[in-house]
């Protein structure tokens with residue numbers, strides 16, 4: 001009998017992924033389709049980003065996916081001059097946190113936004129992104 | 144129930160590239176503490192070893208140290224909460240003693256960071272954050288704290304110069320701390336001089352001068368019940384309040400970006416337990432892994448109102464002669480930050496201050512001291528209030 005193939009899609013997330021198997025592997029599947037998705041608990045309605053397989057509030061694992069859509073506000077950011085091992089090729093790059101109302105999103109700022117144009121409080125949208133090494137992540141664009 | 148005291152403290156020099164193995168590094172702080180207490184290994188009932196794993200090839204160092212330091216067959220175990228590991232060890236030691244399980248507990252913090260490169264070390268520290276959802280974006284400790292600095296600046300108008308002033312203060316005392324890894328003078332001008340390494344950008348808005356250095360080091364605290372403390376020590380320092388808290392590891396799970404909730408919550412617990420307010424504190428050691436971290440600590444601990452921390456440093460209120468001296472041993476910024484040893488070193492400074500044995504950095508006649516030790520990017524926080532009586 002053929003061995004069942006492991007679903008290791010999570011290893012495609014980010015420039016370097018430190019996780020290969022997660023119950024939220026579909027997140028990466030959605031990124032491939034150009035969508036950034038979070039999860040919502042079907043029992044209590046709590047929305048999670050980053051997505052979670054399990055709800056700590058009602059202990060349910062019955063989740064549905066929702067798309068991170070609309071505009072968020074940039075809460076804070078930093079532009080890195082040095083990166084960890086494996087990220088040297090991406091430098092310089094900026095990481096940021098944006099508020100989307102019922103959840104927040106941590107990610108990269110799109111590389112084509114000039115450093116001087118990034119401001120706390122600016123409106124951003126989120127978009128799936130393919131990195132030069134073929135890996136997938138998502139970035140903030142100016143809304 | 145009786146009080147719990149710290150009867151001895153020890154610390155190795157914090158250095159780059161310690162020329163020995165981890166058990167030998169541990170011995171340095173251990174020896175100083177044992178000589179400080181003037182006791183023997185028979186007096187120690189249990190040992191807690193504290194560090195952040197991954198820097199060493201040795202797994203489970205507690206057993207190795209117990210053997211090397213002659214602390215077998217007493218129980219020993221290992222605890223970690225990243226950079227706050229050794230104050231977590233202190234909290235456990237307090238609980239052991241308070242419960243009556245053990246009378247005298249030795250807390251040994253250590254870290255030998257130099258066995259791996261600085262970039263590898265940054266990557267390992269970065270993995271103290273959320274490796275599933277954040278590390279794939281290329282996160283690092285300085286960048287996380289830089290995000291807090293950016294938010295503080297945006298909300299309150301704190302400037303890069305305000306942060307630089309904290310480093311200038313640290314270097315004032317680091318220069319006279321023989322155990323500090325960084326002993327050079329740092330001036331405000333160096334932050335704007337493109338020729339100075341201090342001015343180099345790391346993660347905006349933080350520059351090289353805003354960041355502490357990695358170091359190898361060890362620290363040792365000996366904690367005892369009131370009865371034992373009085374029998375074994377002429378000058379025990381008492382633990383009056385001890386608080387601890389955690390926060391979501393993922394930045395997206397947090398609500399505050401101008402301060403660290405763990406510092407605030409742990410501080411509140413410690414003040415309540417000690418029956419004190421920020422005004423009662425005569426000298427403090429706060430977790431200044433980055434200049435912004437000290438600024439936030441001023442505010443989270445109630446030394447200043449939110450957004451007003453800059454007034455403290457601008458007016459030199461946190462210098463030795465000021466109204467609330469903070470990190471007058473040079474702080475992590477000057478001493479260096481050997482993760483697992485850091486909290487124990489902070490406690491040592493406060494114990495020496497309260498005993499009046501702090502030498503050139505002695506604050507005038509302090510009664511009450513405070514230690515604020517943070518693990519990760521505000522992931523864990525411990526606050527300890529110590530007093531002479």
Ligand SMILES: [Zn+2]
Nearest residue numbers: 041044055058
């Ligand atoms: Zn639920």
